[in-house]
Amino acid sequence: MMMCRQATRLMSLRQDRKLSLGEALSLRMHLAMCGACRQCDRQFTLLHEAGRRRADSLFASRSDRE
Amino acid sequence: MMDDSTQGDDAPTRMERLSAVRPRLLAFARLHLRDAALAEDAVQDALMAAIEKDASFAGRSGYETWVFGILKYKILDSLRAQKRQGKLMPLEDEGDDEAIDRQFQHNGRWQEEARPSSWGEPEAVFESERFWQVFDACLIALPDSAARVFSLRELMGLSTAEICQALEIRENNCWVILHRARLRLRACLEKGWLKEGTT
Numbered sequence: 412m413m414m415c416r417q418a419t420r421l422m423s424l425r426q427d428r429k430l431s432l433g434e435a436l437s438l439r440m441h442l443a444m445c446g447a448c449r450q451c452d453r454q455f456t457l458l459h460e461a462g463r464r465r466a467d468s469l470f471a472s473r474s475d476r477e
Numbered sequence: 478m479m480d481d482s483t484q485g486d487d488a489p490t491r492m493e494r495l496s497a498v499r500p501r502l503l504a505f506a507r508l509h510l511r512d513a514a515l516a517e518d519a520v521q522d523a524l525m526a527a528i529e530k531d532a533s534f535a536g537r538s539g540y541e542t543w544v545f546g547i548l549k550y551k552i553l554d555s556l557r558a559q560k561r562q563g564k565l566m567p568l569e570d571e572g573d574d575e576a577i578d579r580q581f582q583h584n585g586r587w588q589e590e591a592r593p594s595s596w597g598e599p600e601a602v603f604e605s606e607r608f609w610q611v612f613d614a615c616l617i618a619l620p621d622s623a624a625r626v627f628s629l630r631e632l633m634g635l636s637t638a639e640i641c642q643a644l645e646i647r648e649n650n651c652w653v654i655l656h657r658a659r660l661r662l663r664a665c666l667e668k669g670w671l672k673e674g675t676t
Contacts, residue, residue, distance in 0.1 A: 414585025423656035427630065427637045450593035454663045457599050461612055462631025464603060469501050469545075 413441050415448050422452045426459045491531060491540070495524055498541045502548050508628050509552045511621055519555045523548040549633055553643050556625075560645055577660050591664060596671060608670055615665035623658035630655060 421430060421438040430438065442449050489497070502523060506516035527534075527544045534543050580591035587593070602608050616624060629640045630651075637651040 415587050416581045416585040419660060420656050423659050424652055426659075427652060427655060447587050447592040450595055451663065453599075454593055454596060454666075455659050457596060457602060458659055458662055459631055460599060461603070462628070463634065465609070465612065466505075466545075466632040466634070469505055 413437050415441075415445060415451075418442070418445070418448050419451055419455075422448070422455050426455055491528075494540055495527060495544065498544060499524070502544070505545070505632075506548065506552055508616065508632070509625060510555055511624070515555055515559070519551040520548065522554075523551045526551070552633075556643055560643075574657070576664070577657055580660060580664055593663065594667065594671065596667075605670075608666075611666055611670035615662050615669060618665060619658055619661055623654055623661065626651060626654045627658040627662070 418438060418441040421434050424430060424434070425438070442452060499520065502520045503516055506519045507513065510516045510519060523544065526547050530547075534540065538546075580588055582588055596602055616628070619627065626640060626644075629635050629643075630637065635643075637648050637655070640646075641648045641651050
């Protein structure tokens with residue numbers, strides 16, 4: 412059975428590419444059983460979104476703010 | 478939108494907008510290049526290109542966003558040039574996994590003190606000024622290659638295929654580096670931001 416450490420690899424991977432069916436299934440099974448990993452998965456998703464927003468806040472056209 | 482040097486006096490000129498956005502361009506370039514002089518060069522190149530190509534700014538996106546788009550390519554050019562000159566540290570060489578090993582037990586389960594906890598609703602997180610301070614600090618604290626690949630992926634929004642091509646590494650390396658970077662970042666954020674409320 413997949414352990415948390417390997418599960419985090421798939422959680423990270425799915426921020427970058429589509430998981431294979433096998434990968435997606437084993438990740439889903441692990442997440443169903445593991446609360447800590449569900450939190451980690453949310454955190455990776457949040458980091459992904461945070462990166463996008465950080466770039467936006469640096470470079471959105473806000474000449475009125477300057 | 479297609480104004481140039483002969484525009485009215487109330488709107489800031491393109492040159493004024495460029496000098497206003499310059500510090501943010503520089504901050505972004507430093508994050509990626511991790512070298513003040515190289516960052517300065519990349520920003521200089523981007524500003525020159527923005528001035529030269531002014532007529533091609535279509536006005537569909539904001540002007541600053543357009544300049545930022547130019548900077549992205551200048552940063553990639555700079556990384557490629559460093560790579561060619563052998564100045565870029567090979568990405569595989571930061572094999573130091575200690576920060577990640579510390580989060581897991583030998584059997585692959587989370588260490589008790591590293592178990593991820595809830596950060597709350599994302600929208601509330603993003604509204605917290607403190608979160609962004611810690612986010613920036615944690616990003617800077619990452620090892621060079623992890624920070625570089627993470628910001629190319631998550632801040633610049635490049636695909637791992639594009640990153641590999643620019644840095645001439647295998648895509649698999651990219652994924653390994655990103656996995657480590659995310660684990661480090663989450664641990665750093667949890668320590669620096671979430672737990673501070675309890676101290």
